[in-house]
Amino acid sequence: QVQLVESGGGVVQPGGSLRLSCAVSGFTFSRYGMYWVRQAPGKGLEWVAFIRYDGSYEYYADSVRGRFTISRDNSKNTLYLQMKNLRAEDTAVYYCGATAAAGTVGYWGQGTLVTVSS
């Protein structure tokens, strides 16, 4: 069955870095666009980044552009989010998601919590 498993979350100080991973199985990863979506504690959903199925282009939310980088390794069925210069407002559960039709998130991971605090 479809599985997306995030890892790499944790506690980091402001200004620090973290790399999230999302291991995928159960569908043909190389044919799917991939997302990162986050949810601050007690808040709603916020789209963070998207990468095309072949990695040929990426989009970012204004709030993270220049600090976060989305990437993928289709040979490893894995999605990444490199986060730098982290701020307190980046504290959230980060979900990876997949789409066969650009724009909607058909498959979701269980999320990984990132806490930015001194």
Added chain:
Amino acid sequence: EIVMTQSPATLSVSPGERATLSCRASQSVSSNLAWYQQKPGQAPRLLITGASIRAAGIPARFSGSGSGTEFTLTISSLQSEDFAVYYCQQYNNWPPLTFGGGTKVEIK
């Protein structure tokens, strides 16, 4: 950026009753509108795409309607497992993808 506004913030409904949730876009999104359900401690789940097309495995009691700027998610007869937070999301003009603030459906 297209702003999505959901109402009400909280909807109190008795099991077996109908629930009607609203979503408004700040400009037309055509029919490029999705609905998601999120239960506490869980990831969101895709319910509806194209404003009215149920995703695979979604029960028929969930229906979506609307186009342009006004959309509705209707749950025809609420079951216990339907009490959750519901989000709308536009994908007509992105990036960015934008979500509404959510409607919490709670037991009356």
